[in-house]
Amino acid sequence: MRQTDFDTADLRRAFGTFLTGVTVVTTRDAAGIPCGMTANSFTSVSLEPPLVLVCIGKGSSNIAVFEAADRFAVNILGDDQSEVATVFSARGVDRFATIDCLEAATGAPVLADCLSWFDCSLHQRVIAGDHVILIGRVEDFAIRPREPLGFCRGRFVNLGDKAAGSRLAD
Template identity: 60%
Template sequence: MANATARADSAIDGKMLRNAFGTFVTGITVVTTLDADGSPRGMTANSFTSVSLDPPLLLVCISKSASSHPVFTSAGRFAVNILHEDQTDISNVFASRAEDKFQSVTYSTMHTGAPVLSDCLSWFDCSTFSQADAGDHTILIGQVRAFGTTPVAPLGFCRGKYVSVKDPLPAGWLEPNGMLIGYLIEAGDRLLMRSDGKGGWVLPTAKRLRTDRQLELAGDSALSLIPENTFLYSVFDVADNDPGHLVYRARLAGDWSESTLPGDMKLFPVNDLPFDQIPTHELRSTLRRYVRERQSNQFGIYMDSGDGGRVAMIEGDLQA
């Protein structure tokens, strides 16, 4: 039996209790949201846990002493970003009182608009389901609206310091509901497509959520994009057992020519895309919508759903 440090009728020593809580090995998360002005806010937290699968719920505890506490309790949405083993610097930044914590990270938005860090172990985009007062913390319960994960090692925390987690990926484990990140990349009046190696053409895909300037592609090649001209365009599933798809629209930056492109890529005139060589109905539909919207210069964001999906229209060209 563990040594007793206080009887039930004795006052609890806060420091010793904190040390005891700290023996529970946790991961590290960065919890993010937007304030009333639309500015991103975030903080490091390790008081996080899953709650329910049906409905999909999780919780995170927000200290009442945190400067962003009022923002999180009123925003109605938040994202939980679980950090991987190479992100101790991000953990430290978001645990600090730095004025602009987002200066050193890239992020995107998914379903609710809460910031999702571009390079993290896993992320959960949530609407606030409920909240409860709990002493010096507020418990936020979020309903998961979108999520993604990667097969890398998590950043661990125990006894007040970072720890390594060995063998984090069991044999045969697959990424559940991972996301394929595709790009509609314009170069003048042409669109960049990638050969699928089977006689078909698909969109270039990236290794992770979008970066500001240099897009690292699957296959260890890279392209330079104009960062302020990169926007989310479509979110959809192909099949229940396949990963979801995120599609961004973007534009090539700097000097480029056919000879500078990766060997498996080709530029097609936007009005002459090879629809008969595009392998999936979903991608053909995305590209047909893109061609129509480009002609009218009125772009939308498509979100898949069980009743056929929704398109939110955004008027204007690719510009900030």
């Protein structure tokens, strides 16, 4: 049966049962000031062309910057970076004050110590309900030998050895 009167809190709780990684999405505003926010809505989309997506809430204080950006980077956090995720989701703090950044090819800031990063040019921007989907074309990326940070039911989780369990494919 089709249900249209969902309780938003219940729906959010149900969405939250999906175990994800944790990223920080970064870009620069028109003045070149770095801007970034924690996001777990990252998804790989396509290999050829290489595409990824991330969903930015329209209520974010950074929405205008991300809507105007023609580039962004997705930084996937390692298992010891839950504090970085907390800082990049907090309001009223200088999110970049305690973080080392590198400059990616597109000019987007890349977090120096993350697990992996994807430097993207904007491929498509899609308005979807209360979020804006940024689809990026991967221009460059890097991987470091670290374990990923996880997120489920509103909590950070460390997967440890479980992440290295049975391998389906390379």
